[in-house]
Amino acid sequence: MNTMKAVICTRYGGPEVLQLADVPKPHAKKDEILVRIRATAVNSGDVRVRGLQVEGVMKVIMRLVLGVRKPRKPILGTVFSGIVESVGEDVSNFKPGDEVFGMTGFQFGTYAAYIAVKAKGNVLPKPHNASFEEAAALPFGGQTAIYFLEKAKLTAKVHPEVLIYGATGSVGTAAVQLAKYFGAKVTAVCSSGGSDLASRLGADHIFTYDTQEFTQLPQRFDLFFDAVGKTKKRSVEHLLKPKGLYLSVAGLDYASENIAQLELLKELFEHHGYDAAIDRIYPIADVVAAHKFVDLGHKKGNVILQI
Ligand SMILES: NC(=O)c1ccc[n+]([C@@H]2O[C@H](COP(=O)([O-])OP(=O)(O)OC[C@H]3O[C@@H](n4cnc5c(N)ncnc54)[C@H](OP(=O)(O)O)[C@@H]3O)[C@@H](O)[C@H]2O)c1
Incomplete structure (x- = not known):
């Protein structure tokens, strides 16, 4: 079986519940692209899911939605930048070698070497002047x-x-x-x-x-x-x-993603001096340290994981 490295969340808890593991490597279905991920980010949403950091009845709701004892989708992470490795047979808007960035939202899965995403989903060519780290900092x-x-x-x-x-x-x-x-x-x-x-x-x-x-x-x-x-x-x-x-942001209203938002961020980064506001960059092997830092709640801008 083809495997890849990924960080899995073994149960809800502190940063140490995150472990590097070998997991099955995904493949692109006919309307998907397979992306070799180069960078992702540790966002407030990731640490909230990992630690089940919500109050009262929301804890019950979150367990029902995400998994009772541990996340049903064990690979956390919602943003990615990387290089297209292969494309499904129906895909015409990307080709192998394209540099891309995007966000998976509640699909998670970006603390990993590879991810398969819908070619017509929340993914675009990376801003041409952005590093992989900067591109991963933009969507969330x-x-x-x-x-x-x-x-x-x-x-x-x-x-x-x-x-x-x-x-x-x-x-x-x-x-x-x-x-x-x-x-x-x-x-x-x-x-x-x-x-x-x-x-x-x-x-x-x-x-x-x-x-x-x-x-x-x-x-x-x-x-x-x-x-x-x-x-x-x-x-x-x-x-x-x-x-x-x-x-x-603390209300009941959850932001929903669309491709026009991602296009605007790409345009702003390429032509209007938009700042990706990167605070720290960690190698994926230091994911526990990265989560400890984000848990403090004082990061300035974005914390990136290189994969
Ligand atoms: N509703 C939605 O759809 C949605 C979507 C995304 C995120 N969110 C929520 O939005 C919140 C922010 O997300 P984020 O990713 O931007 O968080 P973040 O990057 O982790 O926020 C950390 C920043 O907040 C500042 N901060 C901490 N306490 C503060 C205070 N009392 N007053 C003012 N600033 C303070 C910190 O700086 P200092 O400590 O130096 O002040 C730090 O720069 C999270 O609770 C997240 O769950 C909601």
């Missing part, structure tokens, strides 16, 4: 941020004033750059340790939540977007203009 935070900013109908407003709370996470770093691209005036709220990054990403104003009381800000906003899910609407709604909108 980027597609989530686009989903929420589009939901806020940001492009329908002229120079909207936007506050991005938690501007230095994977979603936050993307949201700052995307809001700027959509023409917004952006106020970023982050810790003092993140202010250099927020400034590099183009924020117009930066408020450091550990030294300043951001709820006392004199400005009023068209959109308050909490990109880390740490605020409550009732505590910050006085910062909104009369028709202003509060959105948070």
Whole structure:
């Protein structure tokens, strides 16, 4: 049997439940491409699934959806960049050797040497100027941020004033750059340790939540977007203009991926100086250390695994 190296999640728990193993190598079905993965990322969603990090009744729901004692899909990871190794007989939009990037979402499976994905799914040619590491950093935070900013109908407003709370996470770093691209005036709220990054990403104003009381800000906003899910609407709604909108990643709304979001990220990286905001890069053998770091909740942007 053909095998490949992958990281499997042996049960729910701390980072040490992750183990390198030999597993069956997938093959491309007729509408799929087989990708030799070069880089993936350790995202907040991965550590949440690994540790079943949700409260109350959500724990029960998550076990039902993902697997009772351990994830039913044992290979975690939702983003990838790599090289097409083979294509199914019905595939005409990719060929072996193409460099690609994408996101599998709830299909997981990217902490592995290979993955087979639908050729017409959430996968595109990699931005030509991106490294594999940069390409793997784009989809998770980027597609989530686009989903929420589009939901806020940001492009329908002229120079909207936007506050991005938690501007230095994977979603936050993307949201700052995307809001700027959509023409917004952006106020970023982050810790003092993140202010250099927020400034590099183009924020117009930066408020450091550990030294300043951001709820006392004199400005009023068209959109308050909490990109880390740490605020409550009732505590910050006085910062909104009369028709202003509060959105948070912590609500019941789950971002859904589509190819237009991925195309926008590719375009921004190739032509508009979009920053992949990479914090650390680990070899796949150090996946436990990478998860320990992400578990701390203070990563600045994205944490990448090289495969
Ligand atoms: N609804 C959805 O569809 C969806 C999709 C993706 C993600 N999410 C959720 O969105 C959240 C963020 O995801 P992510 O991947 O961007 O997380 P992340 O990258 O792990 O976020 C870490 C960042 O948050 C900052 N942070 C931590 N505590 C903070 C606080 N109290 N105030 C402001 N900033 C704080 C940290 O910087 P400092 O510690 O230096 O402040 C760090 O830069 C997660 O809870 C995730 O589950 C939801």
